[in-house]
Each structure stands twice: as structure tokens, then as C-alpha cells.
Amino acid sequence: MTAPHILIVDDDEILAGLLQLTLEIEGYDVSTAFDGAQGMARLAEGGIDLVVLDLVMPRMDGVRFLRLLNEQGAARPPVIVISSTAGNEVSDEFRALGVVAIARKPVEPTWLVDEIARALPAGAANGA
Amino acid sequence: MERITLPKGTTARATPRLLAREGAASMLLPLVLALALATLHQTGVFRDVDGRMFDTVQRYAGGSEPQVVVIERDAAFEALGTDRFAQLEAALGGLEIERIGYLGEPSGRTGGAVPVVTATSATPLPLSDEWQLDHPAASTGSEVAARVLPPAEYGVFRSQWLGLKGRDGTIAVFETALAGAESRNAEYLIAMPKRQSIPVLPASQIVSRELASAQLGGVVALIVEPAALRAAFATPLDPSGNTTSEAVLRAHAVHNLRSGKAVFRASAWEVWVILVAACLALAVAYRRTDPKRLFLATSLLATAIILAGSWLAMQFAGRVLPVTALLVAPWLVAVQCILLRERRQDKRLERAAARAVQHSVIRSALREGARLPDFVDPTARIAGVEKSLLLDVSRSGELRMLSSHQASLDDLAMDAQPLAKELIKLRGRQSGFDAASLVPIWGTEARLAWIGGAERDLFWIYAVPPGGRSGKRGQLVRAVAASFRELFRLRADLNARERQEEKYLPIDDKVASAISLVARESDQIRRGFDTIDTAVMVFHLIGSPLHANRRMEELYREFELPIYETPVVDALAVLTPLDVERIEAMLQELVFNGGEMRLPMRSFGSGERILRVAAPDSMARSVDRVIVIEAIDIADLHAAADLRRDVGLFIDLQLRNDLEAILLATDLATNPRVGPDKVGPVINRIGDAARRATSRLDEVAALVRGAHEDLLEACYPVDARSLVLQTLEKVAELAEDLDIALDVQLPAMSGFTIAEPRALGDMLEAMMRVVIADTPQGESVTVKLDELAGETQVTVSGGFGIGFGRLVYLLTKGEDQSVGEYRLINRGIARTSKWGGSVSYWGREAAGFGFNVKLRRIG
Numbered sequence: 001m002t003a004p005h006i007l008i009v010d011d012d013e014i015l016a017g018l019l020q021l022t023l024e025i026e027g028y029d030v031s032t033a034f035d036g037a038q039g040m041a042r043l044a045e046g047g048i049d050l051v052v053l054d055l056v057m058p059r060m061d062g063v064r065f066l067r068l069l070n071e072q073g074a075a076r077p078p079v080i081v082i083s084s085t086a087g088n089e090v091s092d093e094f095r096a097l098g099v100v101a102i103a104r105k106p107v108e109p110t111w112l113v114d115e116i117a118r119a120l121p122a123g124a125a126n127g128a
Numbered sequence: 129m130e131r132i133t134l135p136k137g138t139t140a141r142a143t144p145r146l147l148a149r150e151g152a153a154s155m156l157l158p159l160v161l162a163l164a165l166a167t168l169h170q171t172g173v174f175r176d177v178d179g180r181m182f183d184t185v186q187r188y189a190g191g192s193e194p195q196v197v198v199i200e201r202d203a204a205f206e207a208l209g210t211d212r213f214a215q216l217e218a219a220l221g222g223l224e225i226e227r228i229g230y231l232g233e234p235s236g237r238t239g240g241a242v243p244v245v246t247a248t249s250a251t252p253l254p255l256s257d258e259w260q261l262d263h264p265a266a267s268t269g270s271e272v273a274a275r276v277l278p279p280a281e282y283g284v285f286r287s288q289w290l291g292l293k294g295r296d297g298t299i300a301v302f303e304t305a306l307a308g309a310e311s312r313n314a315e316y317l318i319a320m321p322k323r324q325s326i327p328v329l330p331a332s333q334i335v336s337r338e339l340a341s342a343q344l345g346g347v348v349a350l351i352v353e354p355a356a357l358r359a360a361f362a363t364p365l366d367p368s369g370n371t372t373s374e375a376v377l378r379a380h381a382v383h384n385l386r387s388g389k390a391v392f393r394a395s396a397w398e399v400w401v402i403l404v405a406a407c408l409a410l411a412v413a414y415r416r417t418d419p420k421r422l423f424l425a426t427s428l429l430a431t432a433i434i435l436a437g438s439w440l441a442m443q444f445a446g447r448v449l450p451v452t453a454l455l456v457a458p459w460l461v462a463v464q465c466i467l468l469r470e471r472r473q474d475k476r477l478e479r480a481a482a483r484a485v486q487h488s489v490i491r492s493a494l495r496e497g498a499r500l501p502d503f504v505d506p507t508a509r510i511a512g513v514e515k516s517l518l519l520d521v522s523r524s525g526e527l528r529m530l531s532s533h534q535a536s537l538d539d540l541a542m543d544a545q546p547l548a549k550e551l552i553k554l555r556g557r558q559s560g561f562d563a564a565s566l567v568p569i570w571g572t573e574a575r576l577a578w579i580g581g582a583e584r585d586l587f588w589i590y591a592v593p594p595g596g597r598s599g600k601r602g603q604l605v606r607a608v609a610a611s612f613r614e615l616f617r618l619r620a621d622l623n624a625r626e627r628q629e630e631k632y633l634p635i636d637d638k639v640a641s642a643i644s645l646v647a648r649e650s651d652q653i654r655r656g657f658d659t660i661d662t663a664v665m666v667f668h669l670i671g672s673p674l675h676a677n678r679r680m681e682e683l684y685r686e687f688e689l690p691i692y693e694t695p696v697v698d699a700l701a702v703l704t705p706l707d708v709e710r711i712e713a714m715l716q717e718l719v720f721n722g723g724e725m726r727l728p729m730r731s732f733g734s735g736e737r738i739l740r741v742a743a744p745d746s747m748a749r750s751v752d753r754v755i756v757i758e759a760i761d762i763a764d765l766h767a768a769a770d771l772r773r774d775v776g777l778f779i780d781l782q783l784r785n786d787l788e789a790i791l792l793a794t795d796l797a798t799n800p801r802v803g804p805d806k807v808g809p810v811i812n813r814i815g816d817a818a819r820r821a822t823s824r825l826d827e828v829a830a831l832v833r834g835a836h837e838d839l840l841e842a843c844y845p846v847d848a849r850s851l852v853l854q855t856l857e858k859v860a861e862l863a864e865d866l867d868i869a870l871d872v873q874l875p876a877m878s879g880f881t882i883a884e885p886r887a888l889g890d891m892l893e894a895m896m897r898v899v900i901a902d903t904p905q906g907e908s909v910t911v912k913l914d915e916l917a918g919e920t921q922v923t924v925s926g927g928f929g930i931g932f933g934r935l936v937y938l939l940t941k942g943e944d945q946s947v948g949e950y951r952l953i954n955r956g957i958a959r960t961s962k963w964g965g966s967v968s969y970w971g972r973e974a975a976g977f978g979f980n981v982k983l984r985r986i987g
Contacts, residue, residue, distance in 0.1 A: 012785050012789070014816055014820070015785055015788055015789045015792070017813065018789055018792040018793050018796065019792060021796055021810065022792055022796060025796070025799065025801050025802060056877050056878070057915075058879070058915045058916050058917045058918075058985065059914075059915065060875075061875045061877045061915070062876075062877065063877055064875060067876075084781040084785055085781060085877065105787070105788040106788035106790075106791045107788065107791075108791070109792055
């Protein structure tokens with residue numbers, strides 16, 4: 001069974017790299033994108049089960065990314081937002097845009113892993 | 129403690145007394161001068177010049193009908209026999225001659241019908257001022273009169289007596305008797321115009337009755353021997369040569385007396401009155417004017433008046449005025465008035481200088497010379513001096529150390545006594561000297577400088593450490609030494625009156641020193657004032673402006689107020705919304721009780737200010753009260769607060785990223801599931817995140833710790849989206865009024881862009897306004913914010929279009945030359961480069977135009 005594929009969209013390359021390593025250890029396939037536009041491009045390639053998204057990014061910020069993603073309708077993957085500017089509760093607006101969890105940096109790695117596991121569809125959950 | 133002593137009589141009470149004394153002196157001195165001139169005149173010092181003036185005037189005067197005829201006893205007449213005088217007198221009687229005068233003895237004359245005067249010599253009696261006639265017995269029927277002449281005045285015969293004092297009364301002088309004038313003890317001057325005709329006839333012609341009957345009616349005849357017609361005297365007719373005969377001289381005298389043209393010298397009391405009046409009039413005239421400036425014109429005018437007056441007096445009053453003394457008077461009075469006023473001016477200047485200096489020196493370090501080391505040492509340390517010795521050498525050769533820095537007297541290679549003698553030789557030298565041989569132990573470049581002193585001399589031996597900055601340090605130390613020397617010199621000049629050897633230092637030098645010291649202090653105060661970051665102005669108690677700093681001058685310019693001509697009440701009436709009545713009441717309260725008040729200030733430009741008006745308590749009780757107004761820029765305070773808030777937010781948000789990275793990396797490094805090959809890179813990531821966090825903190829640390837004034841123009845991480853939105857709010861009304869749509873394209877969130885928010889906001893607003901203003905009604909203006917990696921772009925575009933050349937012209941004129949919105953844009957463009965950004969623009973007529981602002985994005 002193929003491991004779930006997670007896309008990390010964050011303009012902070014150090015952080016994105018560490019997140020990638022953290023999730024790979026947990027048995028996920030991980031791709032990274034450094035802004036919303038790159039993230040959209042990667043999504044278009046398909047196979048993404050979940051997106052970990054930062055909000056403040058160049059070229060295309062996280063909110064715009066979510067809006068574009070939302071336009072894809074039911075096919076959109078769930079999104080977990082971790083951002084310095086975010087609150088800790090998912091607002092209705094974010095929920096409507098497909099956000100399943102939100103946290104303000106810094107977040108505990110275990111919280112992120114737990115939230116990812118919870119957010120992934122049952123069939124796509126980490127089989128590791 | 130040394131003191132500056134004010135000259136005596138400088139108190140307010142003494143001033144009127146001083147002025148009254150000066151007023152009396154200004155009148156008394158001309159009186160003394162008049163007396164001196166009158167005395168000189170009486171001694172005859174001016175007689176020659178007066179006489180020559182008389183000669184000149186009279187020589188060119190007009191003549192009149194002759195009152196005398198000279199008859200020469202020619203050879204033909206003398207051959208007529210013994211009754212020739214009888215024939216002559218008979219003939220003269222026929223010609224209706226009034227009186228006959230014989231200058232020589234008419235021997236054999238027997239008398240006749242016409243009155244006759246015979247001249248005979250007279251002799252002054254010894255030890256007396258009386259005279260006696262040498263031959264008092266006269267020929268039959270004639271009056272005997274004295275044939276005399278007063279001594280020549282410097283070689284010129286121009287006067288004659290009316291009579292002589294005799295034992296038995298006045299002895300008639302020949303000319304007086306012949307003219308029929310009154311004999312009295314007086315002297316007159318003989319006017320001898322060139323144009324005056326004095327007829328000379330041979331006696332034989334008279335005797336032969338060749339003249340018509342009554343032809344000489346009403347005149348007198350002066351009968352002379354031929355010898356009396358020979359040229360022998362220098363007279364007013366020709367003062368430079370002996371060309372006038374005795375007969376002609378006496379005939380002129382007779383003519384003068386008979387025609388009433390005799391001129392008399394002014395008497396002693398007349399001279400005194402005239403000179404006093406003239407001197408006092410001139411003194412009064414000079415007192416009401418500036419004698420130095422008008423001295424030449426006034427003196428020349430006075431000279432002209434005196435000459436004209438003298439001429440009139442001579443012509444119409446028969447008086448010779450003391451012309452020379454009068455002509456000298458205006459110049460002497462002018463000089464005396466100038467000297468008096470100069471002396472007064474000097475006194476005033478000296479008082480002013482002393483006061484100014486007292487004010488300055490009282491705050492000066494040099495007020496107490498003993499404290500000098502307290503200033504030299506810190507100054508030396510600031511200047512980077514490595515070693516320093518401050519030596520004091522008395523005139524008697526006593527040497528002592530006042531202070532030292534990393535050095536002692538033991539360092540000196542010479543004993544105190546010989547060193548003191550050598551140092552004394554350098555007294556007054558302005559340049560420094562190489563002192564390496566004096567302190568060889570220092571082993572570096574040592575210098576020696578005389579830094580002034582009065583009773584004692586101060587010498588400074590110092591060493592500047594070698595190195596790259598030694599040149600600059602050396603310059604600085606030399607400047608410090610020169611500065612001390614200068615201060616000592618100023619102080620010595622100003623106190624000169626206290627020391628005998630410089631007691632006569634000219635007032636100009638003292639005043640120059642005072643002005644220099646006060647000006648320097650004033651300049652230092654002004655510079656200090658200008659460093660105050662708020663706009664400050666000081667007014668005198670009476671409301672007149674005393675001093676404003678640069679910021680206040682700019683503020684006055686904004687309100688179009690003339691800075692040094694606007695009284696405090698008028699200024700506050702313009703700067704605040706208060707009415708004059710309330711302002712006056714407030715100022716009254718402040719002046720009486722001191723304290724301060726804060727007033728709202730009318731808004732202008734982008735600033736938001738309040739006005740603080742204060743009369744310092746300590747000042748309010750003293751004589752020199754002042755009112756201080758200070759414009760405090762609240763907007764500046766707001767800006768500083770915004771900066772701190774934004775920087776705080778930036779630190780918070782950025783550090784959250786870094787902290788997140790560190791947490792993740794730490795977790796991974798301790799996770800047993802992470803292979804050894806990956807632990808190293810993970811740990812490196814911790815270092816990277818920590819360094820990045822430190823670097824971000826360093827970047828904004830200066831802003832967090834910076835002083836208020838440093839922050840006002842600082843650029844720092846700002847939220848570009850918020851800034852653009854705020855700017856859009858400001859131009860929304862204009863766009864609505866012109867029916868222009870704003871097409872705004874902004875990201876939902878933005879990161880951090882480096883900028884000075886006020887300047888960026890002003891520039892963007894100006895850009896939006898010029899584009900909106902150029903856009904046709906119903907169309908739109910685009911405002912777009914793009915955040916790229918490391919770069920934020922703000923684009924403002926739209927409008928009908930401006931040619932690119934025109935746009936270049938408008939945007940490259942520089943801030944000073946451009947106007948309106950373009951001025952703000954130009955200012956913004958200049959500032960943008962300081963933030964690491966740039967501004968570009970494009971335009972074409974009928975195709976729109978726009979601006980693109982690129983800024984540095986840091987997270």
C-alpha cells in the first residue's frame with residue numbers, strides 16, 4: 001500500500017525541510033513547495049493526500065492558495081495550516097476553504113503528526 | 129576666585145548722573161575753547177592772518193568819490209617866492225577846498241582863510257603811554273597835529289590812530305585833524321581799494337588857477353613835498369612790496385575818515401562774546417548731529433558763514449571780526465566734540481563689553497583658573513592623549529605640576545629650575561614644540577605647547593599614541609591647545625584694566641575680544657539649540673523673539689510668519705486656535721507665576737503637534753525673564769510607537785518560524801528513528817535557524833534601542849498590505865469625486881517589507897492622486913501589491929497618459945524644484961533608495977502611465 005503523500009507549502013526552506021524529515025520518519029511521502037504558486041503546480045500533478053500550509057508567502061499567499069484550491073471542489077485534499085499569523089481555532093471561513101486544523105507556530109511535532117493522521121481519509125492513513 | 133570687575137558708575141542709579149556730567153562737559157569745553165581763542169587773539173597771534181584777510185577784502189572793494197586831493201609842492205611852485213603858500217591857499221579857497229593839511233612844514237606861511245592843519249612829528253614819552261608833539265608851535269592860523277604812523281603789522285602799514293594820549297589831553301593825529309574827525313584814543317584800519325582814486329595835482333597848477341572855480345568843493349587838500357610821494361610803504365594796496373607813498377597812505381586814511389569807511393577792530397569783549405556764541409552754537413549743532421559723520425560738511429559750512437559774516441561786518445558795520453579765531457573754532461569744536469563723544473562711546477562700549485563678558489565668563493570654566501586641570505585632563509583623554517603633564521611656571525621661575533595622565537614629574541629629563549627657565553622663553557608661542565628630548569622615557573612622539581596664562585604660564589606636555597589615527601589625534605590636541613590659548617587671551621584682554629602693563633589696551637581690542645567671546649558662545653548655544661529635536665523658540669519677557677532653532681524656523685516658514693518680527697502674542701494667535709485675549713491672559717499667568725501650559729496647535733502638512741508654552745520658574749523670578757515655546761510633534765511620537773509595534777510584531781512572527789525550526793530539529797535529533805547520517809544535517813539546521821534568528825534580531829536591534837529622533841526617519845519591516853490599504857482610504861474620496869474606480873489587487877496577507885512607512889505612504893498617496901487626476905471619468909486606476917521572494921512591488925497605473933519625456937522632467941527635477949504631488953513623489957524616490965528599494969515609471973500619451981515601487985521583502 002502506498003504511503004499517503006503530503007505537500008508542505010512554506011516559504012521557509014529550513015522549516016519546510018525539517019517538516020519534510022519529520023513526516024518522512026512517520027512514513028509519509030512528502031513533497032515541498034516554497035510558495036502558493038509552486039504548491040498549486042504540484043497539486044496539479046496529482047497524488048497529494050494532504051497539504052500542510054503556511055499563510056504568509058511570496059507570489060501567492062496561503063489564503064489565495066486555499067481559495068484556488070477550493071475552486072477544485074470535492075477533489076481538494078484536506079489542509080492543515082501552521083502559521084505565525086494564525087490563531088489556534090479553525091474559523092468558519094477557513095473550514096469552508098478545506099482547512100481541517102490550524103495552529104500558530106511553533107507547534108509540537110506530535111500535534112502535527114496526530115492532526116495529519118486524523119485528517120487523512122481512513123483509507124489513506126499512514127500504514128506504517 | 130578671580131572676578132571680572134565692572135567699571136565704576138555702571139549701576140542704573142549712577143547713569144543719569146554720568147550723563148548729566150557728560151552734558152555739562154559738552155558745553156563747558158567749548159567755553160574754555162572760546163576763552164583760549166579770545167586770549168590768543170588778544171595776544172596778536174592771529175593779527176597777521178586777520179590783517180591779510182582785511183587787505184584782500186579791501187583791495188578788491190569798490191571806490192567812492194575822492195574826499196581828499198594830494199597837492200605836490202612841485203619845483204615850479206617852490207620857485208614862486210615867499211608868498212607862494214598864501215597864493216596856494218587863496219587859490220584853494222577859490223576852489224572851495226574845505227581844509228588844507230601840510231604834511232611838511234610850510235616855512236614862511238603867514239595864514240589864510242581856509243582852515244589849515246600842519247603835521248609835525250610826535251614822540252612817545254619814556255615810561256609812559258603818552259606822547260608829545262616835537263614842534264607844538266604852529267604856523268600862523270593853523271592847527272598842529274601829529275605826523276605819526278603805528279608800527280607795521282608784519283611789515284604792512286594798514287592802520288592809523290585817531291588820536292594820541294598827551295599830557296594835557298588827546299593830541300590830534302594829522303589825518304584825523306585834516307578829515308575833521310574826532311580825535312580819540314583809538315586805532316582804525318585803512319581801507320585802500322585799488323579802485324579808489326586819490327587825485328594828485330601839482331601846486332603850481334593850482335596857483336596858476338588852471339582849475340575851474342569850486343572844482344574841489346567839499347574835499348580836503350593834502351599838501352606834500354615831492355619826497356612824500358615816493359614809494360616807501362607796504363600797504364593793503366600791495367602788501368608784498370613797498371610801493372605806496374606816505375602821501376597816498378595818509379590820503380587814504382583821510383578819505384576813510386571823511387567817507388565813514390574807517391574800519392575798527394572788534395573790542396576785547398566783542399571778540400569774547402562772538403567766539404563764545406560761535407563755539408556754543410557749533411557745540412549745540414554737533415550735539416544734535418553725528419560730529420564724526422558731519423564734521424567736514426559742518427565745518428565747511430561754518431567757515432563759509434564766518435567769511436560771509438566777516439565781510440558784512442567789515443562793509444556795513446565797520447568792524448573787523450576775529451576771523452582767524454572764528455575760522456579755527458569750528459574745526460577745534462568739531463574735534464573736541466568728536467573726542468568727547470568717542471570717549472563717551474568708549475565708556476559705553478567698555479561697559480557693554482564688561483557686562484557681556486561677565487555674562488559669558490561667569491559660566492566659563494576659566495572663571496576659576498584653578499579648575500583648569502579639571503578641564504584639561506578630560507579633554508586630553510577624549511582627544512586620545514596617551515600621556516600628559518600640565519605644568520605651571522611662575523614668573524619667578526617656580527615650576528609645579530598641576531595634573532598628569534599616565535605620567536609624572538620624574539619623567540622629565542631636566543631639573544625643575546632649568547626647565548622653568550627654558551619654558552619661560554616659550555611664553556606666548558602659538559605653535560607646539562617637539563618635546564621628545566624633554567621626556568625621553570615616554571619613547572613616543574611628545575609635544576610641548578604653551579596654553580596661556582597671565583601671572584603664571586601653563587605648559588602642556590603630551591604624547592599621542594602612534595597609529596593610524598595619530599594624525600587626527602594630533603590635530604585635535606593642537607586644536608584643544610589653541611582653544612585654551614584663545615580663551616586665556618580673551619580673558620586677559622577683557623581684564624586688561626586690572627593689570628598695569630596692559631592698562632592702555634585700546635577699547636577696540638577689548639570690545640573685539642568681548643564680541644568674539646560672546647559671539648562664540650552665542651554660536652555654540654545656537655548649535656546646541658539646533659540639536660534639539662523639537663521646534664523651540666525663546667522670547668523676551670516683552671514678547672520679542674530672541675532665538676529660534678532650525679526646526680522652529682521651518683515651522684514659522686510653513687505658517688508664513690516672519691520669525692524675528694512676530695511678537696509672541698501674534699505668533700501664538702497664528703499657531704494656535706486661541707484668541708488674543710486668552711493668549712494674553714495665559715501669558716500673564718505664566719510670566720507672573722512661571723510654569724507651563726500646553727495648547728493645541730493648528731494643523732499643517734502631515735504633522736500633528738501640540739504647543740508647549742513655558743516661563744521657567746527660576747527665570748520668572750529673575751530680571752532676564754524669557755518665554756519659551758516648543759512645538760512637540762505628536763505625529764513623530766505616534767510614528768515612533770508604530771515603529772516599535774511593527775518591529776515587535778516582526779520579531780514575534782519571525783522568531784516563531786525560527787523557534788518552530790529549532791523545535792522540530794531538536795525533536796528529530798533526539799529521535800532514535802533518525803539515522804546517524806541524518807543527525808548531523810539536522811543539528812546543522814538548528815545552527816542555521818539560530819543564526820537566522822540572531823541575524824534578524826541584530827537587524828532590528830538598533831531600532832528597538834534607538835533614541836526617539838533616530839527612529840523618526842528609520843526604515844523597518846512594515847506590513848505593505850496594510851500600508852497600501854491605508855493609503856487607498858486616503859484617496860478614495862478623490863476617486864469617488866472624479867468617478868474613478870479603484871482596481872485594487874492585493875494579497876490576502878503580506879509579509880515584511882523594509883520601508884519608512886510615513887515616507888512610503890506619502891509617496892504612494894501622491895502617486896495615486898496624480899494617476900487618479902489624469903484618469904478620464906468612469907475609468908479605473910489599478911493599485912497592485914505583489915510579494916515576491918525577497919521583493920515587494922507596488923504598482924499604481926492608469927490615467928489618460930503623460931508623455932514619458934514629460935514624466936521624466938517632472939520626476940527628475942529634484943525635491944526642491946518640483947511642486948505639489950510630484951514633490952512628494954520625488955522625495956519618496958530619493959528615500960526609497962535608502963531602504964534598498966527603487967522606483968520606476970512609464971507613460972505615453974493616450975496610453976496611460978504608472979509607477980512601480982520595488983522594496984526589499986525580508987520575511
